[in-house]
Amino acid sequence: MEKILINLGCSKQSSDALAEIRPSRMVDPGHFHFQYNDCLKMRYERKLGPLETMYHVYYIRGVDIYAQMATLMCEKFVTKAEVTEAMVCLLKRHPMLRMTIKETDKEYPEFKFVEMNPVKLDIQVSSSCDKETLLHDESCKSFAVKDGPLWRLTIVRNTNGEPIGPRANGHEFSFVFCFHHSLADGIYLRTLFADFIEFLDMVQRETIDASSVKEIEILPAIEYLLPLLNPNRRVVSLDCNSGDPSxxxxxxxxxxxxxxxxxxxxxxxxxxxxxxxxxxxxxxxxxxxxxxxxxxxxxxxxxxxxxxxxxxxxxxxxxxxxxxxxxxxxxxxxxxxxxxxxxxxxxxxxxxxxxxxxxxxxxxxxxxxxxxxxxxxxxxxxxxxxxxxxxxxxxxxxxxxxxxxxxxxxxxxxxxxxxxxxxxxxxxxxxxxxxxxxxxxxxxxxxxxxxxxxxxxxxxxxxxxxxxxxxxxxxxxxxxxxxxxxxxxxxxxxxxxxxxx
Missing domain, CATH: 3.30.559.30 (Nonribosomal peptide synthetase, condensation domain)
Known part of the structure; x- marks a missing residue:
């Protein structure tokens, strides 16, 4: 395993992209705290919501690491350098991928997201030809929760794929994203995969411009965005045992x-x-x-x-x-x-x-x-x-x-x-x-x-x-x-x- 340390705040391209980060006008700024590091990059920090906390408690108990594989037939051969460049762009777009989880000063169980400093990538290349074994092994590995990242990406080149493209010279690769469940669910994971493929495509076509990557808005925990319960709502009956219990x-x-x-x-x-x-x-x-x-x-x-x-x-x-x-x-x-x-x-x-x-x-x-x-x-x-x-x-x-x-x-x-x-x-x-x-x-x-x-x-x-x-x-x-x-x-x-x- 190789962890790559990157400083998203020091390069010109990165600083241009990260200059876009700002507190959301749509949310209560009390939900967020901002600090400056040596590179004058804003750092996000916010408390975990109840649902995020629940999934972190599950993680502490030794369960709820989610491994998702996407097997792609690619027209061009994919290199680790290209994947790394695509992942740097992905982390710029998605601040949740830059988060660590730390305990607060209050009683357990209360935790907060704190942005990595410096930002790290965890990208591996595997020679495993057994996809099920790889998925199982990845779902059993833990994360350095306090230091990050709370995800990792494993790349596998498969040799049994059918080629694609006009010259019939395609290459089959599997990409395994493993996530701490407090960061992402299946819906968000689809977005992350889609953005990763978009950036990888742009890297291979040499049309990528890291300075133009726009960061999506980081939002409060989902509970803050949900409506309050309607006191007049229709109540659902949970009585499932009507009739003779025998x-x-x-x-x-x-x-x-x-x-x-x-x-x-x-x-x-x-x-x-x-x-x-x-x-x-x-x-x-x-x-x-x-x-x-x-x-x-x-x-x-x-x-x-x-x-x-x-x-x-x-x-x-x-x-x-x-x-x-x-x-x-x-x-x-x-x-x-x-x-x-x-x-x-x-x-x-x-x-x-x-x-x-x-x-x-x-x-x-x-x-x-x-x-x-x-x-x-x-x-x-x-x-x-x-x-x-x-x-x-x-x-x-x-x-x-x-x-x-x-x-x-x-x-x-x-x-x-x-x-x-x-x-x-x-x-x-x-x-x-x-x-x-x-x-x-x-x-x-x-x-x-x-x-x-x-x-x-x-x-x-x-x-x-x-x-x-x-x-x-x-x-x-x-x-x-x-x-x-x-x-x-x-x-x-x-x-x-x-x-x-």
Whole structure:
């Protein structure tokens, strides 16, 4: 690993660019403090918001480092020097990438972002040919939180890619960004990748002008940009257990009873996360999206339904016949930017603004649960939409995040056995005018899944090149590869079946 120290304030180009930094006229200046270093460069400093603090607390506990890979077919060979120049521009545009995290003078847990001084880059070149191993290893590495940077970039040249371009002489490279979750969520990460590719393209075409790089506005924590709760808002009922309680069974104890021997056998294994990646081909993906539209169902709602039915299929054989409903608590990732002011700057909030939202799915334990797929998908879609419209995520964020910061992690798996996140389409990472020189081939991610207070399965959804992709992660100290593969196959076979018109 090589860390490159750069002084963004001393070169003429850098000082010109950084002269653009100024306190935002749109925010309360009390949120920020400015200092001058020896090069007279302004330094940002602000307190972490509750959501940022929660993710930092997770980091301190040893989880929540996010590794995202973009595999690109590049018309030209990419050098480390070109990547370094592109990253310097990226850090100029995005001040969040220049942040460290330090404790404040107040009691734990209170932290503040402080800009690196000097600014450092962490860029590595790897010879690894196993992308999954590389993603896993990167997601396990920590950061020098107080000194920075809170990210790193690993470059891999692949030798098995198909060439592109008029001379058919392309080169396949994988770029792995690993981030502290307090800096970025999946939405902001797409922006960072898009800007990185834009700068790399300009470097290779020798059209880059570092002095013209405009810095985006650094904003307060997302909580300061969200509206206050409406006291007259419609309340969402969370009573999921109406009916005879003897006819219901909760997913976690049912799973642990069914897989007791497997869980005991794996308990002494080394902690590691494994992902199973699948996708629907373009034709089937289009048909599936059309089916969703015809049934007034979102892709997220359909994938939740498929995941819950697949989960039920794993354990149904050991559930008593008189039990009629499997209660499956699910966490979905909700982008809180939807609640900010109608302003493009806020909608593209540069930081972390995604929160876990609880949802309980009632899965009927009938002979053939697949027959209930569209009904269940519509129910999940409506439940999510009703919660979002009601403002429930705002209330949940204002109360549960604070509780999570001060809580002690529960021993054993979380009752929320599934965590589902939808990154939507990622094609925009490579802009149309760049696609003759760069083609996005893969966009896999990995985050560590342990045992304590973690889901059994993580289900990641995205669309790329008009194909629906699913990444299903699990902890290998708790769930065997064969069990995870069966779950993944059940999910994908269901989506395949419902892609047929």
């Amino acid at each position: 006819k219901f069974i909760d997913a976690l104890p049912a799973y642990e009873a069914h897989f007791y021997d497997e869980i005991e056998q794996l308990r002494n294994q080394k902690q590691s996360t494994k992902s199973i990646r699948s996708h629907l081909q373009s034709t089937k993906s289009k048909k599936f999206l059309l089916q969703c539209k015809q049934n007034s169902v979102t892709v997220t709602g359909a994938c939740i339904a498929a995941s819950c039915i697949a989960f039920g299929q794993l354990i149904k054989s050991s559930i008593a016949d008189d039990v009629k409903v499997l209660m499956i608590p699910v966490e979905i990732m909700v982008n809180m930017r939807r609640y900010t002011q109608q302003n493009s700057l806020y909608q593209a909030y540069p930081g972390v603004a995604a929160v876990h939202l609880p949802l309980t799915v009632k899965l009927p334990l009938v002979e053939n649960p697949r027959e209930h797929f569209w009904y269940l998908a519509k129910q999940c879609t409506d439940d999510i939409n009703n919660k979002i419209i009601s403002g429930y995520p705002l209330e949940y964020m204002s109360t549960e995040v604070a509780q999570e910061i001060h809580s002690t992690p529960n021993t054993g798996k979380s009752p929320y056995v599934l965590c589902i996140t939808n990154m939507s389409t990622v094609d925009g990472i490579v802009k149309p005018n760049q696609r003759a020189r760069f083609q996005l081939k893969e966009f896999p991610a990995m985050t560590q899944i342990g045992i304590d207070d973690m889901p059994i399965f993580y289900v990641g959804i995205l669309s790329m090149a008009q194909e629906l992709h699913l990444d299903i992660g699990h902890c290998q100290r708790y769930t065997s590869q064969s069990t995870a593969a069966k779950f993944s196959w059940n999910v994908m076979s269901m989506l395949q079946n419902y892609s047929n018109l």
